[in-house]
Amino acid sequence: MVKKETNSIHVPDAPHRPGDEPKFDEWSYKPEDLELLRIDCSVEDAEKHANGLVRVLNDNHEAKGEWDPKLNSDELILGLEHMLRMRIFDERMMKMQRTGKLSFYMRSFGEEAVAIAQTMALKNEDWLFPTYRQPGAQFVRGRDMVSMICHCIGNEEDNVKGRQMPVHYTFREGRYISVSSPVGTQFSQAVGVALASKYKQLDEVTITWIGDGASAEGDYHYALNFASIFKAPVILNVVNNQWAISTHSNFASKNQNFAIRGIPYGIPSVRVDGNDFLALYSVTKWARERAGKDLGPTHIEVLTYRAGAHSSSDDPSRYRPKDSNSFWPGGDPIERLKLHLIGKNDWSEKLHEELEHRIDAEVMEAYKEAVKFGDLANGPYPSSDAIFTEVYEEPPWHLLEQWDEMKRWRDE
Ligand SMILES: Cc1ncc(C[n+]2csc(CCOP(=O)(O)OP(=O)(O)O)c2C)c(N)n1
Ligand SMILES: [Mg+2]
Numbered sequence: 366m367v368k369k370e371t372n373s374i375h376v377p378d379a380p381h382r383p384g385d386e387p388k389f390d391e392w393s394y395k396p397e398d399l400e401l402l403r404i405d406c407s408v409e410d411a412e413k414h415a416n417g418l419v420r421v422l423n424d425n426h427e428a429k430g431e432w433d434p435k436l437n438s439d440e441l442i443l444g445l446e447h448m449l450r451m452r453i454f455d456e457r458m459m460k461m462q463r464t465g466k467l468s469f470y471m472r473s474f475g476e477e478a479v480a481i482a483q484t485m486a487l488k489n490e491d492w493l494f495p496t497y498r499q500p501g502a503q504f505v506r507g508r509d510m511v512s513m514i515c516h517c518i519g520n521e522e523d524n525v526k527g528r529q530m531p532v533h534y535t536f537r538e539g540r541y542i543s544v545s546s547p548v549g550t551q552f553s554q555a556v557g558v559a560l561a562s563k564y565k566q567l568d569e570v571t572i573t574w575i576g577d578g579a580s581a582e583g584d585y586h587y588a589l590n591f592a593s594i595f596k597a598p599v600i601l602n603v604v605n606n607q608w609a610i611s612t613h614s615n616f617a618s619k620n621q622n623f624a625i626r627g628i629p630y631g632i633p634s635v636r637v638d639g640n641d642f643l644a645l646y647s648v649t650k651w652a653r654e655r656a657g658k659d660l661g662p663t664h665i666e667v668l669t670y671r672a673g674a675h676s677s678s679d680d681p682s683r684y685r686p687k688d689s690n691s692f693w694p695g696g697d698p699i700e701r702l703k704l705h706l707i708g709k710n711d712w713s714e715k716l717h718e719e720l721e722h723r724i725d726a727e728v729m730e731a732y733k734e735a736v737k738f739g740d741l742a743n744g745p746y747p748s749s750d751a752i753f754t755e756v757y758e759e760p761p762w763h764l765l766e767q768w769d770e771m772k773r774w775r776d777e
Contacts, residue, residue, distance in 0.1 A: 379613035383682060387692040394418040394638075396430030402633070404655045411633035415624040418636050418668060421643035426704040434486075434647040438711040444485060444642050445706065448477040448699045450724050451501040454510065457728045458517060462677045466741055467517050471497045471532045475640070475672025475690055478698035479574070479604055481505055482642045486649035487572060492562075493541045494555035494573035496548065497532045498604060506539030510731035519746060520739030526747035526755075549575055549584035552601065556592045556662075559599035563659075570656040572600040572649070574667075578609020580626075581617040589630040589664065598656035600649065601627070601664045604639065606671035611684040627664030639669030640695035642702045669695060749775060 380388045399417050402410060423429050436444075455472040462470040473480070480499035484506065487493075493502050503513065515522035517531040525535050525543070533544040542558075545551055555573035562569040575585055580603045592599050603623045607614050615621060627634030633655070637648045645667065652663035672690035674681050706712035739745045753760055753768045760768070 377613070377615040379615070379685065381686050381689065382684065383686055385686050387686045387689040389692055389694055392418065392694040394420055396420045396423050396428075396432065396644075399430070399432070401431035402635075402651065404651060404658060405660055406633055408628055408631050408633055411635060412625070412628060415628055415634040415636055415666075416622065418638055419644050419648055420638045420641050421647060422638075422641045422701055422705055426701060426708050428643055428705065432644060432647045434643055434650060436643070436646065438706065438709065440485070441642075441702065441706055442712065444478075444481060444646075445699065445702050445712070446720060446724075447481045447485075447501060447504045448642070448702070449720060450504055450727075451477045451481065452699060453721065453724045454513075454728050457725075457732065458514075459677065461517075461732070466736075467531055467677075468519070468741060469531050470517065470677040471675070472673050473498055473501055475693075475697065476604065476606060476669050477501055478642045478645055478702075479602075479639055479667055479669065482645035483572065483600075483602070483649040486646045487570065487653055488568075489540075490567075490569050491540065491653070492555070492558050492569060492571040493539070494551040494558070494571060495541060495544060496551065496574050496576060496579070496604075497544050498576065498606075499574050500532060500534055503534060503536050503539055503541055506536065506541060508534075508536050508539055508541075510728065511734045514732055514735035515738055518735060518739065518741055520735070520741075521745045521747060522735070522738035523747060526751040528751065548579035549582040551575070552579075552584045552588035553591065555601075556588045556595075556597050556599050559592070559597040559656075559662075560595055563596075563598055568657060570598045570600065570653050572602070572653075574602045574604050576609060577603060577605040577607065577614040577617050577623060578612060580623065589627060589632060589662075592662035593630045593632050596659070596661040598659065599662045600652045600656060601632070601662055602667050603665070604667045604669060606639075606669045608671050608675070608681075608685070610675045610679060611681075622666070624664065624666035630664070632662050632664045634664040634666070636666040636668055638695055639667035640693075640698040640701060642698060643705075672697075 399414055399419055419432050421428050421433050451473055458470050461467045480501040484502040519527040535543040551573050552575050555571045559571035605623045624634045624636035635648055638644050670693040
């Protein structure tokens, strides 16, 4: 066997590490750069949008360009309120986790606009296939905060009876499908549900999200292929927040533009500023209209930044510069929408502060209500029988055997 001199495998390194100045390319994209696409656009028509970045809010927080969805102030204030609710809820839940009241937690910090703007752009009968980074969609669909907290605690009122990790919500009434711990599985399931709606001739669209890291999995590619071939009414989002726990997005894709990966599959693809509420809303509404008119799937890269830790078990200061989020060219989604509204004289710092206080009280109230159904340290918890019930209509013999064994051990 003849060995070559250079046979090492190329392993990409992150662009910045602890102690470095965070390195982000400056954005030259302006809201006026990209025209509104026709809903029946060809894949080629969208190439410019996949290579560029759809924005509506400019650097002075004014809404500009053809993608401005022209939402009225009530709709914008509602969006701002949902985002603020998500952030305050997350902060409170993290404190609960740190004081031993929750076992684990994951925040949407810096990415609040994604699920909230995108879900607001849909119809209520549309199906949501989220990851753990889109719980905000539930606020849009009217989920009661007490039941969300009961799930995170895993107490007796947890609607999934402790079978899932915290933040892996299921909200049937809101068509918010169970979050899957094995990342990526939701992508191809979403395409299947979209095809079922089409087969049943229902005016229902499916939206799904996958992270930059998980988009390196096969599920992502199967989903795009199926969606394209069968013209599924589905909106396929890759949320590129630059990190998959401690792994930079350059590990998931050699090409750092994730949007254009939809083009060879024949799917119109767009890249959007994920911290721009208006741009996200607009692109999603456009994609919803395409799907609703049977024009097929849309693939969207949502360009954003994971401002906080991956989860309560993670310490990002070990692998990326501290406060790197403050260098992100897309800024903060809440601050940007707030300044936009203030600029239009529809909002003020005072109203903002009052809203923060009101939501903070709402979260505390909900937490106190939730622990009445059991806390992590003392229970009551869902019965251990729930491991065996409600999975199979008729549990198979080997599970019945295990169930008996568990009862013997438990009741001894
Ligand atoms: C199939 C699978 N592999 C690995 C993991 C462990 N894991 C959980 S989240 C995560 C990172 C996912 O990153 P990304 O897809 O970018 O989503 P983000 O957390 O950034 O929103 C990993 C590796 C998992 N849950 N499932
Ligand atoms: Mg990621």
